[in-house]
Amino acid sequence: MTTTIAYLGPPGTFSEEAARAYAGSKPDTSYLPLTTTAAVVTAIETGAASVGVLPIENLLEGSVTFTLDLLIHEAEGLRIAGETVIPIRQYLVTRPGLTLQDITVLYAHPQSLAQCRRFVERCLPHAATVASLSNSAAPAEALA
Known part of the structure; x- marks a missing residue:
């Protein structure tokens, strides 16, 4: 029997790493990569997945309150x-040859932006930040 694990996607995210x-x-x-935390819960409730993997907390930013609220109030x-x-490591990805001073916009998932807030304030104070649906989608968004 196949076990289907739903996770907050797309492929290449920390949630996929945790699922694996x-x-x-x-x-x-x-x-089964899904676009929202609620979709992961729905997949389990409807039987599309037998297990769901969701972020609950991280050491730098604490609890992921949206997930906890969803589990407490809606996931009966x-x-x-x-x-x-899983260990989380954030990397800054740029086109070859760019320096930190050349970066004017930084795309990342809001949780990652929060986790890297001190680095961004110190090294990229001039850069605007844009919230992406996921870190794995952020490079494509930056190039669009």
């Missing part, structure tokens, strides 16, 4: 079945 870490080497596992009948901890 949670599954380990279990055979017959498929992954669901329970937290486990925890997976």
